[in-house]
Amino acid sequence: MNKAIEDLVISNFGREKWEAVKERSGVEVDFFIGNQPYADEVTYKLAQAVSDEMEMPQAEVLQAFGEWWVLKTGKEKYGGLMQAGGQNLKEFLINLPEFHNRIMLIYTRLTPPEFQVTDIEENSLHLHYFSKRQGLQEFVRGLISGLGKMYDCPVTIELIESRLAGHDHEVFKVNW
Structure with missing residues (x-):
């Protein structure tokens, strides 16, 4: 993430x-x-420094990093894995838990977040984000937005549960 x-x-x-x-x-x-x-x-310090230097809210900075990661870093470093994730946004999000399992085979020291998908409908689903890392929910929002752009699929992303509100993980409702 810091390289991105x-x-x-x-x-x-x-x-x-x-x-x-x-x-x-x-x-x-x-x-x-x-x-x-x-x-x-290190990541939090860099994000705050970019926020201060660019005079942008930190949430916007993290969202921009998430989009950049998908559209630039993800495509360049993990192109084959990204393409194998699915033919469209819905398939990719449903397969997201498997994507991180594959990444862990490559980077054994990595502790990636976990994702779970529920409430799957024709044009929406709930994406559950579990992580030991606090404060990266807007980065995840950026990742989802970047995936929407990657698949040329406009998305809306609503945070419906958050650790800040007392839940044990974040839940995003993703509509396309």
């Missing part, structure tokens, strides 16, 4: 802006390695 943040900032705003973000964040990493795990604190 770096790539997003550099691609859209240039290396100077990335250096300003790194300095503001206090993160002392010269460059991020894509398959290297980093402490969550």
Whole structure:
């Protein structure tokens, strides 16, 4: 995720802006390695620094990172896996739990979130997001939005349950 943040900032705003973000964040990493795990604190510091530097709400920053991850990082690094996920958005979301199982075979030190799909209908479903990491629900919203764009399928995403509201995980209602 940190590599995706770096790539997003550099691609859209240039290396100077990335250096300003790194300095503001206090993160002392010269460059991020894509398959290297980093402490969550690093991600949160970078997200906040981008938010401050770009004068954007952190929720928007996390959503942008999520979309970027799908449309750029995911396609480039996991193209075959992304394509194998399904022929359309609905199929991909239903197969999302299996996608992370495959990723864990590649990156054995990774602790990915878990997803569960319920309430499947013709044009909607509920996507349950379970993670040890707090505060990334807007990143997940961005991932879902990015998947909608990847499949050329407009989506609306509603957060219907949240850990902030006392639940044990997040639930998104995804409509297309």
